[in-house]
Amino acid sequence: MKSLLTRKRSVNPVYLAFMAASFMTGIAGALQAPTLSLFLTREVQARPFWVGLFFTVNAIAGIVVSLLVAKRSDSRGDRRNLILFCCLMALCNALLFAFTRHYLTLITLGVLLSALASVSMPQIFALAREYADQSAREAVMFSSVMRAQLSLAWVIGPPLSFALALNFGFVTLFLVAAALFLLCILLIKFTLPSVPRAAPLMQSGGMPLSGWRDRDVRLLFIASVTMWTCNTMYIIDMPLYISATLGLPEKLAGLLMGTAAGLEIPVMLLAGHYAKRTGKRNLMLMALAAGILFYAGLVLFRSQTALMALQLFNAVFIGIIAGIGMLWFQDLMPGRPGAATTMFTNSISTGMILAGVIQGTLSERFGHIAVYWLALGLAIAAFAMSARVKNV
Template sequence: MKSLLTRQRRLNPIYLSFMAVSFMVGVAGALQAPTLSLFLTREVQVRPFWVGLFFTINAIAGIAISLLMAKRSDTQGDRRNLILFCCLMAVLNALLFAFNRHYLTLITAGVLLSAIASVAIPQIFALAREYADQSAREVVMFSSVMRAQLSLAWVIGPPLSFALALNYGFVTLFSVAAAIFLLSMVLIWRTLPSVPRVVATPEQVLTQLSPWRDSQVRLLFIASVVMWACNTMYIIDMPLYISATLGLPEKLAGLLMGTAAGLEIPIMLLAGHYARRYGKRPMMLLALVAGILFYLGMVLFTSRTALMALQLFNAAFIGIIAGIGMLWFQDLMPGRAGAATTMFTTSISTGLIIAGLIQGTLSERFGHEAVYWLALVMAIVALLLAARVRDVRT
């Protein structure tokens, strides 16, 4: 009887709906992002400078909109309605890119729609945290399995994105993305719960005035920015490094990325399991040690076999910080799931901006190897910062 009740609890339809929504929204995003630079170059026909400018403005707009909407999401309205609105903006954004080739329109209206749409994922995770807290569901494993859906989406999405774009064109690609977002809206509307707001304690009200007043939140945010900057520098530079510097086949870049994404899924699930036993802080510090070993390996080893083997450390680094990092922010900011999740996603966007500026300058002046030396140093700095953040058991 006990095992039957446990099985029914695990097959909670709302739980499964969160999994499905995370996966579908993740796939829709993973369809658009990988080929965006190719789209701007081939279809819109702009120079590399304008491609880089588009990504920079898009990231900055995403941060600004996320922070503005996060504060409101924790205090007003139904979070589910906000998610539906963001997905609607994602549909409109995908359709705009499908049928418009005017750069000024894309960098204004397109960036605005994209920035609002990017709020959907953190809000889905914030709603999931509130649901887990309300229903006494195990938070860490629940969130880890959800986060694994995004990794799975990024295993499937990029190859499908290139296949659709190169074989059927960008109109088809963006139309498919719009259709997936539309289906996600139906699923969200029909299945995800509306979770009542929890009245904050006086201590939590003081924290809500500004998360920046909490030195622990500041430290974790800075550490997270540094971590994601390391990862983004690697993603930007690696295809150029293996082809131009190491003389290895260009297709190896896709194989390395796919291998890491595939390994991230079981690592996320294992991290969720062990975080319950040992805490989030030890798992994050373990991830950073793996990151340090990975970037050290990128400096020392140059063979195809070694690069493939190093993806295990890369997957451990990203798999753990992607799943546990968000939960650590939420634990440090009780009662503010939306703001905490947005702080985490903002750290990713900030890391992306910093990485873009550093990678281009560093590789042009000192060569691609310098990128990995700097990433190694930055990973060590992130470890020292994260070690100063307290663990919060929930």
Template sequence: MKLLLTRGRRLNPVYVAFMAISFMVGVAGALQAPTLSLFLTRDVAVRPFQVGLFYTVNAVAGIVVSLLLAKRSDTHGDRRMLILFCCLMALANAFLFAFNRHYLTLITLGVLLSSLANVAMPQLFALAREYADNSAREVVMFSSIMRAQLSLAWVIGPPLAFMLALNYGFAVMFMVAAALFALCLVLVWLALPSVARHELSPEVLLTHTRLWKDADVRMLFLASMLMWTCNTMYIIDMPLYISSTLGLPDKLAGLLMGTAAGLEVPAMLLAGYYVKRFGKRRMMLFAVGAGVLFYLGLVLFQQRNALMLLQVFNAIFIGIVAGLGMLWFQDLMPGRPGAATTLFSNSISTGVILAGVLQGTLVETFGHYSVYWLALLMAVVSLGLTARVRDV
């Protein structure tokens, strides 16, 4: 871990703080996200459509809030103070979900607090990049290690979330998340630096123009949106599908998510190693092909062991797409990395919005099983679109 060392071969406390904060924020998020649909169904007692509506409203609000705060954060104020504010909102949100069971309050005030809280992670990565640039550190490796903290958090978070929620109740689970955000507040205040802001060039300010004139960019956006729609429908529906339709133990949902997250780490590393040999296009086609096999498996098999084995395909799918998808956008849009990254992020957010609407509607109309048939169809269409995008 060369980048974590100073010239005196001592640990750099700022880098350690970045890693610790990203890990704790990741665990707190991984505690809340996998159990949200179960929480809304059991503790708040809402219909499946209202569960999907919650995810959709949350995603729309997240896009709006993140765009507003991201634009301001690049030109005004201290980014560290914004991270502190977001962690405080996350703490308030965890308290709200721990003690409130009123759907209207959760989908209004809860969604607002959640949208503000979700800005913390991208702002943390932005501050880390600025600090690394200013201190002449290894930016790429530092960013990769921070992303690995998120993957590790998702190995631990989902199983822990279901253990806490099922054995001690959702209130205890949300209070554990609140404690993690409180620790993050202290670390951000004491350990993270304030970095001087640089003036943005006119070229950077105009990066969002003419994004849709390239057919390859359009197809990759649509393909990516469908990929993330499939994944989000699975995350929303799977805990409910396992318990209500398959009659399997609730804790299995957390085990499946944790297994997939753990397998994503080697999938990411292997993809980074082999991408120079096979290219991003072939690696992405391989990943989406694995996604097709994953959703086909969900349609065909319902046994516990089969669901566990299918997580290998899920990990290949998400691990490679999450790692290489953004880089492919950047290759297709040379000179505009900011716009390319934003486009990739928006494909994820759009997928979440669609998933919330589709999952709730399908479950109420046709049942949980229909969700995986639609996911399979979307994965096949995504594979066809990805195959039409040029290699770079």
């Protein structure tokens, strides 16, 4: 009875607000991303080349803007106000896509608004890390539970996105996303705290030290780019591979993705629970070992049952690197959670850009199986690089 009372008293409303903010922001983003190529093709009448160009420009703009914002976010201003501004830009972006069908407007103004909007999620995680450090909460578990909310949002968001777009149209879809961002703004405004800024590590000139100058940060960034390149190549290629090469039902692709996403949530929570005891580097190496087994399995096995079973290794791989990878960056860059989280999210974006180019080239010239041979090699390289990063 005493333990139950203690547990009830330990429930922190701010903690719950962070969970809700990450979930709501994740859902709003997950509504727009899955159907964006369909929107550009059907509504904007863009040819495949222009669709691909839009995604490339969008990813590059997101990296540039997030890097510029991250430098300021750790040294000046209220991080919560920055998050509110980014969510407001996300709301404007959703309204723009709801009512505009002009490609040039979308690839200029739309991409700019989208790039500013994309900063909101890493900044929410940076604010959460500052709050956890200030309030002496367990930062690893706190961040892992938040990251699980984002994964849950991506389990729910894509099916809901297709349902809204196909049944009610894209105007309704983007208006629903805009309404969700409005709720996010209200939630963040009235529930998330303003955390006093810890003094960042400085150079003599008064500017925060660049994480890129640190050998361990550089190595982890390259390893992280490699990991996310593997994952994105798989996501792009897998639906084509199972239907065109293996002759399996197309609906299996959705089942595989949904299974992996569902399994990632308990993996994230377990990783957060054992991180302090096991160490972040050991967990990341365990994740990469699972990734190596996953891609080796894709090369060796071709049955539907084997592909389903392999999703357990895929979930361990992505579930750990998605949560613990971000925390490892933050630990390697103390006093700069915004810059650290942005480096992690930019490694994902960079991996996505590389994956699109590599997957298209390999599958066209050497067949789909070549994609998984390369992913296996990249996973082994990422393991070797991560093993050389210090454990903090």
